[in-house]
Amino acid sequence: MTDGIRIALRVARGEFRLDVDLALPARGVTAVFGPSGSGKSTLLRAIAGLEPDAAGEVRIGGEVWQDAAQRLPAHRRATGVVFQHTALLPHLSVDGNLRYGWKRAGAPQALLDGWIERLALVPLLARRPDTLSGGERQRVALARALACDPRWLLLDEPLSALDGERRAEILPYLEAVRREAGIPILHVTHAMEEAARLADHLVLMDAGKVVAAGPALDVLNRADLPLALREDAGVVLEARVEARDAHGLLTLHTAAGALHAHGPAHAPGTPLRLRVQARDVSLALHRHDDSSLLNLLPATLLGLDPLPGGQVQARLDATGAPLLARISHRSVERLELRPGMALWAQVKAVALLV
Template sequence: MPDAADDILVRLAVARRDFHLEVDLTLPGQGTTAVFGPSGGGKSTLLRAIAGLEPDAEGTLHVAGQTWQDERERLPAHQRATGVVFQHTALLPHLSVDANLRYGWRRTGSPAHVLDAWIQRLDLAPLLARRPDTLSGGERQRVALARALVTQPRWLLLDEPLSALDANRRAEILPYIEAIRRDAGIPVLYVTHSVEEVARLADHLVLLEGGRVTVAGPALDVLNRSDLPMALRDDAGVVMEARVEETDAHGLLTLHTPAGRLHAHGMANASPHASRHATGTRMRVRVQARDVSLALSRHEDSSLLNVLPATLVELAELPGGQVQARLDASGAPLLARISHRSVERLKLSPGMALWAQVKAVALLV
């Protein structure tokens, strides 16, 4: 268990004419804390206040035993040991990738091996001689991540770093951010409005709306709560820890999960981080409610590879004639979104034993 001395205390307020941010959080000093919520909810304002970039921010900020801000003192942004990466990378356009990295590295006096390590981990060696305007969006974001990390920050702050990228570029860079989460050895604050990114990266989750924290806690606990607005979104689902048991020649993964054995397809695009699908690797799998169908008996004459025994816990009415079924699959939560007609046709009621079915190609890993 992390020591309480590693905790991060955030009690900050920012008052504007039409918006007021006020948070009171104790965050773990390890792992990745994701701040999730709708646009305009205060996510980026909170990150900027932590970084010292909001001059009107008032309150207290203690990071791993060090005071960055309180009623007596306030460290300016350049004295807060943060590495900050925004949606737009703001690389220096007249410098090469190598010079961009060395610019901040020299100022902090970090050892040379730190610079070399992050160039290797983020696969930047082939890009060092190039200038930012010749790079793809994903390449620029990798350079921005390395630029922040070579300064050896005590806290890495990422403000929607993937939101400006298309789906292919996001898929390309997510494994690198997972590697940072695993290898950097520092806490990460990750602002996003993407459930996929939260599911892949977050250890701790803060839901922020209207400048206020609505829920905060361990990421999987929050993601899998059926009483929160997230459970009503079109992409609602559950997230489970999984372990890779095997991978076949076509990229089909066999996963051990709390709900039972599941089959899923790995990333279609091979990457330097394809080892994340090696046997024994731990990962997360997200099962969206709209991809789960229900049956009264198990069918063997079907293309569906994932068929799990489950007990129906609750039925909740949704708009548009839909119903959300909350299930217990061997002790693991599961959601299924079905039509009201299906409920009537199958005569579903809480307590019934059912089979939950989901396509392998629909699972998100």
């Protein structure tokens, strides 16, 4: 493989075993997703050369970073790494932190200047790290990594230490990095929001092994994976903005039909990803236009999967788009639901996640 990424790594530490074998695209964002302790961060550290006991193979494009014959040390692997805790040098200004690694890498001045501009760091250059917010520190850490002209950008839960407001603040910057960096990005996360919004390719991990891997929406929308059992289970749909009214209500075109959701101002034609959580979808035998629900979608019931606590997950086909609805067992009995039935899926506009 000369145009992709090959990872076959094994790490043994006490009772924990990491054993992965992956072929990844050498472009876009690969999100590594899974619960705490699943091996996500160990995998990233092994790729970066920071796990001395990691055995196996790491190849990116035509470059061999590790195999049976050789093992490049971390400083010779052209990675830019951003951890949850930014590890900025406290005695240096933002400008000093950025230039420290950039000088060692010998990267062009234009590259450093470009990332300072794209990540809106000009007003922060004279400040010290202890005067920055968590989101600002992460932007500095991103720019520091990218200014060194890496071959691969590795992000280890960069948003997990941030509150919801700061996370929302930095996500657009990560989207800009995704669009403009021109290098593959490995993004380790346990947050569904980040995987759904940023990932082009998704690796689902548990207990040190790969449970599933593939195009992000394919994996996110599979009803047979552990993702479908989470409290925030649902589907992710590709959407395109058609309009936004004066009250912030977006009209979105999706494969399931027109949907309404509240969200930021986006120009018509802007592509988005829309999360529809199973717990926010209700089912009806007939269309009801006399309620506050704005999103009414015709759907076919594909199957009913029992869940703990007397709940049932309904798998639906909405004119070719997948949907999940989490309802009670009593609702299944009352509506006499069975596979093959024609139904109406109902979703509140304020529940959709853009």
